[in-house]
Amino acid sequence: MIHPLLKDWKIEFHSGIPAYRQIANRLAAAMADGTLKHGDRLPTIRELHERLGVNPNTVAKAYRELTHKGLLDGQRGFGSFVKLDDAVSALPATKKKAKLKELYQRMLAEARSHGLNEAQILTFIKQRKTV
Amino acid sequence: MIHPLLKDWKIEFHSGIPAYRQIANRLAAAMADGTLKHGDRLPTIRELHERLGVNPNTVAKAYRELTHKGLLDGQRGFGSFVKLDDAVSALPATKKKAKLKELYQRMLAEARSHGLNEAQILTFIKQRKTV
DNA sequence: CTTATTGTATTACTTTACTAATACAATAAT
């Protein structure tokens, strides 16, 4: 049975965003929004490799990154499994906040370099509805 | 007379953020918050080169980027000048918005990969006071 | 015990990003 994640998933090879990043982001997003739950089995590295047309190592790199963040658990001969309870929820609020701040600052810097100031940015974001 | 911008400006060489980016960001930020106004003369490339301890070309790269965005105007033998009215203000609102959206999406993707969902992110940002 | 399946490790190739050295070109001052 084909994994739900694989529906309509194509790597954009000329987007400037590296393949492994697209993979890691998609998986992480699915975890964050609840599509993937703790204990779920991910597609095997080789399956993604075939379906997406990328090197097995590229998939492995994405998996490794998530594993390193504690979001994933790989078991040889068995598969890779989502691991949400411990690591993520246990990620202290202060650390999360620090990470967010860092990301936000980076976005600010880039926006500024396009002639936008923080007020405009905040205005834009605050208009967005909380999904 | 030493340019105001140069006060307490050191390049962080081991921050992972490239020197030219630090330069471009600082200048753009100064433009966005009003520290630099239209027509202001920037430090010369060679002056920044000496003060910051980076290659002239590195400074030039930052200037080139801003020039390309229409925020700067370089005149040989004369200097580089801030150019805010035309380009930036004329940057159509729709384009600004598109850019913001792109930046925001990128931030979201990265935040998700740290186990955060959009709601948390929005909550964090909305708590920030509009400077 | 053997085999198929899976994640992991090693190594190398290719491209891109960043920085640097150097020379060139235009402007202004004298």
Next chain:
DNA sequence: ATTATTGTATTAGTAAAGTAATACAATAAG
């Protein structure tokens, strides 16, 4: 006209990122 000052262009070197080819290791199933 000459010279000093400034931005620009060309070229090259270096490091890092991304991808790939291949071999290895652990687990489960028969």
